[in-house]
């Protein structure tokens with residue numbers, strides 16, 4: 673076994689995470705509130721811009737939690753979101769990790785709902801913005817997780833001009849990656865912190881649904897369904913994708929059980945799904961490797977994801993509101 677494969681086996685972030693891959697034929701009942709055709713918000717989404725936001729984050733180099741470069745990345749995210757008119761909140765905390773206490777911060781921007789929209793809980797669109805620590809090579813994490821930063825910024829740009837049917841929170845998690853080895857205590861520091869904090873404050877009912885974006889930039893993008901995710905949310909997203917011609921990206925034949933930043937929330941009863949294409953390069957060769965660079969990414973996948981999620985928002989809101 674090569675050194676790389678040993679590292680994959682031992683240090684696997686999401687590999688350990690794929691508990692099983694199950695081929696399933698899914699015959700979900702139609703969700704009547706899924707609309708036909710894209711929305712104005714979806715039409716305003718530009719995959720090329722998401723790609724450019726990703727490149728800007730990746731240009732900061734390795735963005736390991738606690739590093740100077742992740743602080744520069746935070747400032748870039750904040751400045752960009754402020755440029756769209758948002759107030760950005762830093763939720764700072766000290767994470768206890770195998771390498772000691774590490775200062776971290778989640779970033780949260782709230783998109784107000786459209787005028788006249790009914791009151792209701794928020795739809796959280798989330799991703800992580802840290803990259804995994806590697807000392808043996810420079811890891812810039814274009815897809816993992818530069819792509820999460822890029823798509824969230826483009827969604828933020830679009831939603832500032834096209835108000836959603838319920839409030840949307842744009843959440844950038846710090847510390848998704850493990851410092852040593854992915855397990856219950858190493859990794860997902862930011863999402864655990866936020867879920868625990870909200871639970872302690874009795875605030876989890878402020879979240880109606882969560883969609884997590886991780887590794888969404890692959891030029892050859894194809895998502896399995898998330899078996900750990902909420903079925904109704906998967907159904908709306910996948911049916912929406914099919915209705916606007918993106919069933920090539922939202923693959924209806926494969927289900928994976930992903931451990932990621934959504935689980936601290938699903939464990940606490942929040943409806944969430946993880947959109948992740950873990951099949952990155954031949955034999956996952958690009959994942960957690962020096963090959964995870966911008967040349968592996970493409971705008972078409974971003975476009976499909978952005979259009980699908982923005983088109984799905986009204987149906988997700990209807991479901992949250994119990995209509």
Ligand SMILES: [Zn+2]
Pocket residue numbers: 685804816849960
């Ligand atoms: Zn990773």
